[in-house]
Amino acid sequence: MHTMGKLKERITLITGGNSGIGFATAKAFLEEGATVLISGRNQTAIEEAVKELAHPNVYGFKADVSQLPEIEKMFTEIKDQFGRLDVLFVNAGVGVLGPFETITEDQFDYNMDVNFKGAFFTVQGALPLLSNGASVIFNTSLNAHVGMPNSSAYAASKAALLALGKVLATELAQRSIRVNSISPGPVQTPMYGKLGFPQEALEGMAETLGQKILLKRFGTPDEIARTAVFFASDDSSFVTGAELLADGGLSVNPIMQ
Numbered sequence: 001m002h003t004m005g006k007l008k009e010r011i012t013l014i015t016g017g018n019s020g021i022g023f024a025t026a027k028a029f030l031e032e033g034a035t036v037l038i039s040g041r042n043q044t045a046i047e048e049a050v051k052e053l054a055h056p057n058v059y060g061f062k063a064d065v066s067q068l069p070e071i072e073k074m075f076t077e078i079k080d081q082f083g084r085l086d087v088l089f090v091n092a093g094v095g096v097l098g099p100f101e102t103i104t105e106d107q108f109d110y111n112m113d114v115n116f117k118g119a120f121f122t123v124q125g126a127l128p129l130l131s132n133g134a135s136v137i138f139n140t141s142l143n144a145h146v147g148m149p150n151s152s153a154y155a156a157s158k159a160a161l162l163a164l165g166k167v168l169a170t171e172l173a174q175r176s177i178r179v180n181s182i183s184p185g186p187v188q189t190p191m192y193g194k195l196g197f198p199q200e201a202l203e204g205m206a207e208t209l210g211q212k213i214l215l216k217r218f219g220t221p222d223e224i225a226r227t228a229v230f231f232a233s234d235d236s237s238f239v240t241g242a243e244l245l246a247d248g249g250l251s252v253n254p255i256m257q
Helices: 020-031 043-053 068-082 105-126 152-171 190-194 199-212 221-232
Strands: 011-015 035-040 058-062 085-090 130-139 178-184 243-246
Touching: 011 020, 011 105, 020 035, 020 043, 020 085, 020 221, 035 043, 035 068, 043 058, 058 068, 068 105, 085 105, 085 221, 105 130, 105 152, 130 152, 130 221, 152 178, 178 221, 221 243
Parallel strands: 011 035, 011 085, 035 058, 085 130, 130 178, 178 243
Antiparallel strands: none
16 A cells, blocks of 8 residues: 555545446545545445445545536535535446447437536536646547447547547636546446446457457556546646547557458
């Protein structure tokens, strides 16, 4: 256990913090000395995550980011309890995949409402609480760059997020708020299991992708969490409007040969 404390005395919020990359990042932020607030749409899942993190500086909030009143309620509570935010990791996301011709309006809306609209209004809601010099981090995706079949609405929602990150970096620069994006490639998280593929299809996909990834494996949530620590801390003090592709080299090795 190291005690460097890169995030000492920083109040951080991770949306979708109860599983996968969000949960791993909560752990990493706590190790670096931060106060960590995690939010998610399921009260039980949030309570279990807080219990599992087992740390005096972790707090849970229920908020479905696709519902603006819930975002508002969360920030009212955070303001009352903590007064400010120094780091915001906009991580909550969903992935509904399928062939372009079969995607329904509901599936389209679900991808956009959580991944883009939810993220958009999460940052807007956080603005009054963000300290000058705060760090905002978007969890986007390699899918914003590569034409992976069956990812039309999902990829578009993540590309929208990347565009938003650049605009916000410009608009928030006057307050020295830095805005950056992490675009993970395939990572072993529960979300891969939630994509609705049968297990053998998932294993087949992992094998195919595994051949394309230069490092010959999927990433781990902890590896993405370390990238989030970099963007949250002073290590990246001269970095804003940037995107870091954490994809094991998949993007430089064409995905669909």
